[in-house]
Amino acid sequence: MASIRIRARGELEAEVMRLLWAESQPVGASELAQKFPEPQPAYTTLMTALSRLERKGRVVRSGDSPRKIRFSPSRSDEEYASETMMTALGGAGDRRAALLAFAGNLNDEDLDLLRANFGKGPE
Amino acid sequence: MLLTALACVACAALIAYFAPSLMTVGRWQLLHPRTALAAWFGAFFLGMALCVAALMLSVGGAVSASVSTPVLDAILLTLGGWVSLALFGALAFFVVSSAAPVVASERMSSATLASVATSREEFAGYTLVRFDSSDEIAYAVPGRRPAIFLSSAMERALTPPQLLAVVAHEYAHLRQHHGFAVLVAKINAACLPGLNQGRSLNRATTLLVELAADDAAARQVGAVFLANALVTLARNSGDQSMQLRADRLAGKQWPRRRGIGRHDTERKLLAR
Known part of the structure; x- marks a missing residue:
């Protein structure tokens, strides 16, 4: 009996995005399915994932008839990576415990203390 | 034993009260930040150690109370032991509930950041x-x-x-x-x-x-x-x-x- 590989939650969407980023032109769902490594997802499963990505604003749909519908990523992988990074960094103050950033950790009281003892101010 | 435990708690309270003022006198901490950091955490862990010692002494006192112990002393020792354990339980709960969001945030941010590496x-x-x-x-x-x-x-x-x-x-x-x-x-x-x-x-x-x-x-x-x-x-x-x-x-x-x-x-x- 052939084994069925079950993708982890969100894995299909991540693979769809990786394949779309690799393409220079918009691609249709059938064509995209061919680019998947085995096991290829069913057409309907892929359309569901693409519709979900479209709702999230990560994919743009183009084409004037159902047979000619093509999909392309709304942002490049670099733009998306940068945005994700900024979201992760701009979150809660609790994250300071995990991330020791080079700048932006000192508050106004710290600045006053440093200014009173060492401050020359910008030239 | 209960008196020694109370003395430990008093010392911990004194450290907590005076340490912030003593540490921030002058600008030595800004010139020697690593030493200052060691002093702050030395005071913090000393205070913690005194609290743990007080807990152990009060529980030890409650356990060691016997039939021969005067009634009032036995009541005080037992009460001291239970109060210490209750305070320790409340503190442990507070620490765990405070740490959980910070640790979860660390895991989330590490995973998110690792995925965007070039x-x-x-x-x-x-x-x-x-x-x-x-x-x-x-x-x-x-x-x-x-x-x-x-x-x-x-x-x-x-x-x-x-x-x-x-x-x-x-x-x-x-x-x-x-x-x-x-x-x-x-x-x-x-x-x-x-x-x-x-x-x-x-x-x-x-x-x-x-x-x-x-x-x-x-x-x-x-x-x-x-x-x-x-x-x-x-x-x-x-x-x-x-x-x-x-x-x-x-x-x-x-x-x-x-x-x-x-x-x-x-x-x-x-x-x-």
């Missing part, structure tokens, strides 16, 4: 992860696999020796376990809401870890490179704290540096 390079003690961003960002992520993240804009803005100084600053955070210190101070502040003691340790830790990492990087790479990196980044971002950190470095005496580029890590970073 390159990874292994060095002794950490992984250097580069990512694309138009913002000048560098930070360290402590943990089982410590990493230093550098944005492309940061690499473009600085010269190789200045960049090396920034990496040395972040590496000092990892080597001196600043992530753990910040975490302990944050949980302590959450356990003492509204009290100056919790806030003082938290505030001192945030400032002192930055200054201690600056000093370590200045000794390792050269104060001039770190100060110049701070001035450049302050100019680009308008963040005055970096200008003040540069002023502090410029006002200190530094031992003569033996020249950068001797270590493998330095050579690799300078070669860019």
